Amino acid sequence: VTMVLEKEIPVSAGLGGGSADAAATMRAMNRLFELGLSLDDLSRLASQVGSDVPFCIYSKTAVCTGHGEKVRLLKRPPKAWVVIAKPNVGISTPCVFQALRIEETPQQATQSDACIKAIEDGDYKQICASLSNSLEAISMDMHPDIQKLKQNMLNSGAYGALMSGSGPTVYSLAKHYKQAQNIYNAVHGCCNEVYLVRLLG
Numbered sequence: 001v002t003m004v005l006e007k008e009i010p011v012s013a014g015l016g017g018g019s020a021d022a023a024a025t026m027r028a029m030n031r032l033f034e035l036g037l038s039l040d041d042l043s044r045l046a047s048q049v050g051s052d053v054p055f056c057i058y059s060k061t062a063v064c065t066g067h068g069e070k071v072r073l074l075k076r077p078p079k080a081w082v083v084i085a086k087p088n089v090g091i092s093t094p095c096v097f098q099a100l101r102i103e104e105t106p107q108q109a110t111q112s113d114a115c116i117k118a119i120e121d122g123d124y125k126q127i128c129a130s131l132s133n134s135l136e137a138i139s140m141d142m143h144p145d146i147q148k149l150k151q152n153m154l155n156s157g158a159y160g161a162l163m164s165g166s167g168p169t170v171y172s173l174a175k176h177y178k179q180a181q182n183i184y185n186a187v188h189g190c191c192n193e194v195y196l197v198r199l200l201g
Contacts, residue, residue, distance in 0.1 A: 001029070010193050013086045014093075014165030016052050023056035043071060063116055074116065077199060078124045081180035083153065086169045086193040089143045096166040099138045128160025128173055139167035146170060149187060156186035173199070 003025070009017030026046060030037045037045075039057055046053035051068035061074045111132035118126035140147040146163055149170045153161040157179050158172035174180035184196045 010086050010169065012090070013169040013193075014091065014163070014167045015084070015169055016056065016165065019050050019052035020056045022046070022049050022053045023059075026053075026057065044069070061119060063112070074119050075122070077119050077127060078122045080124060080199040081174040081177055082171055082197050082199050083158070083174065083180055083183045083187065084164075084169060084171045084195045084197065085149055085153070085187045085191040087143070087145045087149050087191050089145055089168045091139055091143065091167045093166045096135050096138050096142070100134060102134070124173075124175060125159065131160045131162040133162050133164075135166045136163040139163060143168060149190065152187055152190070153183050156183045158183050 005021060007017065007021075009015050009020060011017060023042075023046060026042050026049075029035070030042060043054040043057045046057050047067070047069035052064075054069050054071050055062055055064050058071060058073060061076055062071050063074060064071050111130050114130035115127060115132070117123075118130055136146075140150075140163070146168050150161045150163065150172075153170065153172040158174060161170060161172035163170050172183055174183060180196055184194060188194045
């Protein structure tokens with residue numbers, strides 16, 4: 001099989017682009033060769049490829065535990081706009097994870113539970129209030145520009161903003177398009193890659 005891949009998701013951005021490509025390839029091969037594998041079957045195989053690939057197999061809102069292989073599907077979140085911005089800095093994912101101390105982030109599980117409940121309840125404001133990422137503070141210490149970008153988004157009207165993955169990309173949530181456009185305009189001058197998209201779930 002020969003493939004040509006056109007990358008649409010920013011590279012090395014903490015957005016799971018590589019995992020999404022792997023999942024799409026597995027689904028395509030399953031369909032092309034009529035293998036008849038279910039999504040659950042593909043997800044089990046995907047866990048051997050990468051920790052984030054099982055999540056991407058389903059293309060739905062989900063919470064993942066273990067090493068990413070345990071996927072629990074959630075309700076689709078309420079409609080919203082998302083502004084995604086990648087600052088002009090490079091992040092070493094291994095360095096970020098090496099600096100992580102799980103015992104120093106006991107509130108993470110509570111925040112995750114609150115976010116899951118908010119999604120299930122369709123509570124947009126509570127979703128924004130419960131956003132959390134244990135890696136954010138570490139990456140921000142390494143690259144203060146990430147903190148500045150997040151604060152810029154919040155100052156521009158975002159209900160919630162958070163670094164994605166190990167960074168450096170930051171995303172913000174907006175209920176209305178005009179609000180999202182204001183955030184987009186505010187950060188467009190300081191980042192080469194800024195995107196305004198709908199939240200699909």
